[in-house]
Amino acid sequence: MTGKQGFVYLVVMFTLLFVLGACGSDPVPIPNSSAPSITSFSPATATAGDTLTITGTGFSTTPASNTVAFNGTPATVTSCTSTQIVVAVPAGATSGTITVTVGGVTATSSSTLTVTGGTPAPTITGFSPATATAGDTLTITGTNFSTTPASNTVAFNGTAATVTSSTSTQIVVTVPAGATTGTITVTVGGVTATSSTTLTVTSGTGTAGALDTTFGGGTGYVTTTVDGLAHAIAIQADGKILAAGSGTNATVVRYNTDGTLDTGFGTAGIATLPSGSTELSIINSLALDGSGKIVVAGIGTSGGFFRMAAARLNSDGSLDTTFGASGIFYSPFTSNGSYGAQDVAIQADGKIVLVGETADKFAVVRLNTDGTRDTAGFGAGIGYVTTVIPGSPYAHKVAIQADGKMVVMGYAYNAGAGTTVVAKYNTDGTLDTAGFGAPNGYVTNTGLSSPEDMALQSGKIVVGGSTIVGPIFQFAMLRFNADGTIDSTFGTSGLVTTPVGGVGVSGEAYSMALTSTGIILAGHVSTTPTSSQIGVARFSANGVLDTTFGTPDGYVLTTIGTSPYPYATAIDGNGKIVVAGGQGSGTSAYFVVRYLP
Structure with a gap:
């Protein structure tokens, strides 16, 4: 090799080493022109739900391909271009930076968004x-x-x-x-x-009178183990159902609209009143006041004697101790142990009217909203009145007219016959002798021998129950005009009787409710010598059996246990018929049944 060739050889070798060394070093970064960047956003202060616009570069034109977060809380992109994203501030967002992620690359705002309180997320x-x-x-x-x-x-x-x-x-x-x-x-x-x-x-196209299978897990009814009978029912504004009656203690049960127990009430849906030598032991009636509290009335014991009694429960089922004496009112007079307070109604001004019995007389008590007797405006300074009526009567039901007068229905026994008694009281507790049943202020009628319930119907008074026709009991209704005379346009001489269950079957109606167009009667029907059923019948407003209900009979029969007694009926906000009661024999339990209208 000549000197010139050696020189060339060295130059080539050095060049190769330089290139090979360069290949082993880190590559020079190449800027990514598609990476997202945030230049600004507007507004700088926002609340959850507000619309915010983010400007920048490298955004995807497909909304779902841009992942936006407000201080870590993800948001939904409404619209976007490559330079702008429109997004709603998400619920739960807090003050902090905004990030936009596109294709796995994240851009973070240089300034922070201030998130104010706004409307909390539902x-x-x-x-x-x-x-x-x-x-x-x-x-x-x-x-x-x-x-x-x-x-x-x-x-x-x-x-x-x-x-x-x-x-x-x-x-x-x-x-x-x-x-x-x-x-x-x-x-x-x-x-x-x-x-x-x-x-x-x-679809809701079920036959009128059919069991409502949206209630009771598909059966149309529920039973609740309580050692007694449900005597009263009320429907709250939210559709929940209250049933009250007897038990080991006086008991109130609340059900959700599907029939399950409302565990937010009492203990697992059941509230009981305190027991002892002074107690309200049996609830015969209940009513809801304007604040949603529950007023119950029934048989109480105080001072060693039975008395008319009332109590008030808070909406959660606890005893309202601001009412009466530590939550319970007792009448100053005694009452037969089978009667006590039979019914309760609440006036428009919140005052409470109780009816029942004392010494074989009608007894009507009016309470102030705090559970004390209304001595200032009712009963000549004592807060109650009693009325002597032939036949050892007791007052059973009360309804308040629009003018504040009180219509009271009860039972008497005269000359071997059961008798319906209806009295009307003025707002001060005196009998309305001028306007009703003159000159007494009350009327009696033996056409309906076993009166059980009452309702006011466009100024007229409808009494429901049963009466003997031939050898058996039949469902029956009696209607009075506003002055106490019999309404001859209703049935035969004011009386309607119906053999629910068929000819030869004994049936006794115990409860009644008015619908927007008619009347519902519910009772105990002895369909066999050893067992009974619930019978529910519907009538027109003028007492004609409605054969579109339970087609073609005008009534339906329901089996719950062997001896069901439907003591209370109500119409809910959907027009459905809700019936409550208990077993006359066998296993004690409350029942609630719901029927399609």
């Missing part, structure tokens, strides 16, 4: 019933609802509904026409909550 924790038809009332429970009904937007699987009432934790809504099975949403302040379970919407 949540849905449950709803009841789980199955419903259009027109039914449904209760949604949760948090952060608006107390203004119109500020809650409720939808059933996308179909908008009308909110009836609302609190911060509960919404009462009517299932809208066209609703289908699916989830329920509640939107408040632009923030939407979705139920975790679906509502089943049925």
